[in-house]
Amino acid sequence: xxxxxxxxxxxxxxxxxxxxxxxxxxxxxxxxxxxxxxxxxxxxxxxxxxxxxxxxxxxxxxxxxxxxxxxxxxxxxxxxxxxxxxxxxxxxxxxxxxxxxxxxxxxxxxxxxxxxxxxxxxxxxxxxxxxxxxxxxxxxxxxxxxxxxxxxxxxxxxxxxxxxxxxxxxxxxxxxxxxxxxxxxxxxxxxxxxxxxxxxxxxxxxxxxxxxxxxxxxxxxxxxxxxxxxx
Numbered sequence: 001x002x003x004x005x006x007x008x009x010x011x012x013x014x015x016x017x018x019x020x021x022x023x024x025x026x027x028x029x030x031x032x033x034x035x036x037x038x039x040x041x042x043x044x045x046x047x048x049x050x051x052x053x054x055x056x057x058x059x060x061x062x063x064x065x066x067x068x069x070x071x072x073x074x075x076x077x078x079x080x081x082x083x084x085x086x087x088x089x090x091x092x093x094x095x096x097x098x099x100x101x102x103x104x105x106x107x108x109x110x111x112x113x114x115x116x117x118x119x120x121x122x123x124x125x126x127x128x129x130x131x132x133x134x135x136x137x138x139x140x141x142x143x144x145x146x147x148x149x150x151x152x153x154x155x156x157x158x159x160x161x162x163x164x165x166x167x168x169x170x171x172x173x174x175x176x177x178x179x180x181x182x183x184x185x186x187x188x189x190x191x192x193x194x195x196x197x198x199x200x201x202x203x204x205x206x207x208x209x210x211x212x213x214x215x216x217x218x219x220x221x222x223x224x225x226x227x228x229x230x231x
Contacts, residue, residue, distance in 0.1 A: 034204035078150030088130025099147030
């Protein structure tokens, strides 16, 4: 479904990604792990056309390097950035409405689905998004992205700053996506949730993939954990 090959990315003259290669299959959760500054968020931005890059990114066998972010989104890739990017002066319901693409006919997700998954959003549907708690804003951002009916969703640090109960809820949410056949590229620092729900894990270090395998494989690799993940 998504095949990244020999990807290099740049911020001006700064060379951030160095030949990154990996793939995500349909209905698969792949966790992208690593310390801050390892290149995880840049990888997400490169896929979405938000940074200068070279190499190959095939989406359903179609090359998307060089395309604009809105074009990539309309091809079926959803992106939940780390800073959430809600519209603070719009209500919860209006934020969800903005996530829809086209008329929404045949979409896998509806307002009813979003409110059933996160009842707290139903309670606050007429509330301005800017006054929501951090956890509520994260729920809203995830749901707004889903309203665009993506086949792959890239989620950058969805549990950052959230209470343990909300972290657990996010994990359930991601598994619900998988159950509907949606692929997930999860950028995360919390090993517990990533290892619990992922089919495969990637570890990044210094802009390169240093491990690609199963959660069990990473658990058994003390060197990779110590060298590239543990603080």
